[in-house]
Amino acid sequence: MIDANSFFGKNESGLIPLQPENLMIRDLVESPLKNLRAAAHQAGFELRVESAYRSFDRQLxxxxxxxRGELPLLDAEGNPVETPITDEEELAYTILNWSALPGASRHHFGTEIDVVDAASIPADYEVQLIPSECDGMFAPFHQWLDHQIQSGNSFGFDRIFLPGRGKIRPERWHLSHLASARELQKKFAPEGLRDIYRHTDIACKNFLLAHFDALIRDYVYPYFL
Ligand SMILES: [Zn+2]
Known part of the structure; x- marks a missing residue:
């Protein structure tokens, strides 16, 4: 059963280990992912999951x-920005370019995966999950994925962060198992998340609480398909 708190990344029931990546994924997604991986292999790709389930604490x-400037901050185009940013609103929107609100990341569902083609990664290259990789070394893999999705052969996986859908940047590496995600979306209760923020040591807390409704409207609901 899916608990009401699942969306926030604070409840790990229904999650199972994903190998060989040693990540966690929702049980409903195990078999479709196995099929997608096998299809990719047949096409000459090595589908590797870089990120799957993520807990609230990890996203926080x-x-x-x-x-705090301990991880790189990037602008909308993926270029590094000057830190520190002292204005809470500016700081929050800059982080939101490439990171979801803790508790509102679709990765809390366990139905979302960030994927690469491990076969095309050069030696000593560290994957960053940035747009230029999708246009470069992973372009053939993403063209293949597009074709699978368009022809109904992606085992229920689809792209979700597409241009014009909400305020999240397009992320071609991110796939959602939509039917499974919908089960979680139904349980999403924003008031519960607002309450968590009130009692959590989270950066930009005043801004997040003051603009909470607009943030959920722009960064969460546009992707509830
Ligand atoms: Zn992702």
């Missing part, structure tokens, strides 16, 4: 470290 850590 990313958020707070970006706010």
């Amino acid at each position: 850590s990313i958020w707070n470290r970006k706010a």
Whole structure:
């Protein structure tokens, strides 16, 4: 059963280990992912999952470290920005270019995966999950994925962060198992998340609480398909 708190990344029921990546994924997604991986292999690609389920605490850590300048902060085009940013609103929107609000990341569902083609990664290259990789070394893999999705052969996986859908930047590496995600979306209760923020040591807290409704409207609901 899916608990009401699942969306926030604070409840790991229904999650199972994903190998060989040693990540966690929702049980509903295991079999479709196995099929997608096998199809990719047949086409000459090595589908590797870089990120799957992410907990609230992990997303909070990313958020707070970006706010403190301990992780790189990037602008909308993916270029580094000058830190520190002292204005809470400017800082929050800069982090939101490439990181989800803790508790509102679709990765909390366990139905989302960030994928690469491990076969095309040069030696000593560290994957960053940036747009230029999708246009470069992973372009053939993404063209193949587009074709699979368009022809109904992607085992229920689809792209979700597309241009014009909300305020999240397009992320071609991110796939959603839509039917499974919908089960979680139904349980999403923003008031619960607002309450968590009130009691959490989160960067830009005043801004997040003051603009909470607009943030959920722009960064969460446009992707509830
Ligand atoms: Zn992702």
